[in-house]
Amino acid sequence: MKKKNVTVLRLFSLFLLFFFSALLGPLWAFEDDYDSNGKSGQLTVAFSWLPGFCSVEKYQSKKECRSLRDNPKKSHSFVLHGLWPDGSVISKIHYCGDSKNLEDYAKSSDNWCSSKMALNLPTELKAKLLFSMPGVLSCLHRYQYHKHGSCYSNSSQEYFNDSILILHKINFRSSSQDIYTDFVKFINEKRGESLSVDQIKKKFLSSFNLTDLTLKKLKVICN
Numbered sequence: 001m002k003k004k005n006v007t008v009l010r011l012f013s014l015f016l017l018f019f020f021s022a023l024l025g026p027l028w029a030f031e032d033d034y035d036s037n038g039k040s041g042q043l044t045v046a047f048s049w050l051p052g053f054c055s056v057e058k059y060q061s062k063k064e065c066r067s068l069r070d071n072p073k074k075s076h077s078f079v080l081h082g083l084w085p086d087g088s089v090i091s092k093i094h095y096c097g098d099s100k101n102l103e104d105y106a107k108s109s110d111n112w113c114s115s116k117m118a119l120n121l122p123t124e125l126k127a128k129l130l131f132s133m134p135g136v137l138s139c140l141h142r143y144q145y146h147k148h149g150s151c152y153s154n155s156s157q158e159y160f161n162d163s164i165l166i167l168h169k170i171n172f173r174s175s176s177q178d179i180y181t182d183f184v185k186f187i188n189e190k191r192g193e194s195l196s197v198d199q200i201k202k203k204f205l206s207s208f209n210l211t212d213l214t215l216k217k218l219k220v221i222c223n
Contacts (some may be wrong), residue, residue, distance in 0.1 A: 018204075096151035
């Protein structure tokens, strides 16, 4: 079988799924397993390379792609798509708690910006989320919280604070946003070049000192 290659930023959007325990280690600064209706377990963080995403013609009209040129820093690090509890991925448990009332609406409409799906987030958190998850401009955060986040926590603030924390540790080596991780440096250095999926996976593992056993928990999707 021919190995699949990814041309970074040129032809494909790069989308990664990483399945991990909430207690994976120092990289993921959680004190306890997440709580989902009294359950604990695994999480999946989904993150993507925005310039690659926005290079796909059908996505270029999205607000987050139009805003990319106004904030060049977004073109050098990964952005958040979502954080999913294991029940959401494995058992297809979605729309928990109060969000259950929105399930039929969300499935029948792609208008995530409707007031029905509004979230009450503090101004400071909104600003952080806009940087980490530019899809906020298309109300992606509302969809992600109601479908997945509501099964992680009944607090949208807790869900997004934790999501931002995880993404930050993938992108940056310090609390500031000026030192990229080895993985992000590698992706930036390979702009316009072709990489195999195996190369991307192995670099992710080595950058975060993860074992080969973790390889099965990392999925790379190219669109």
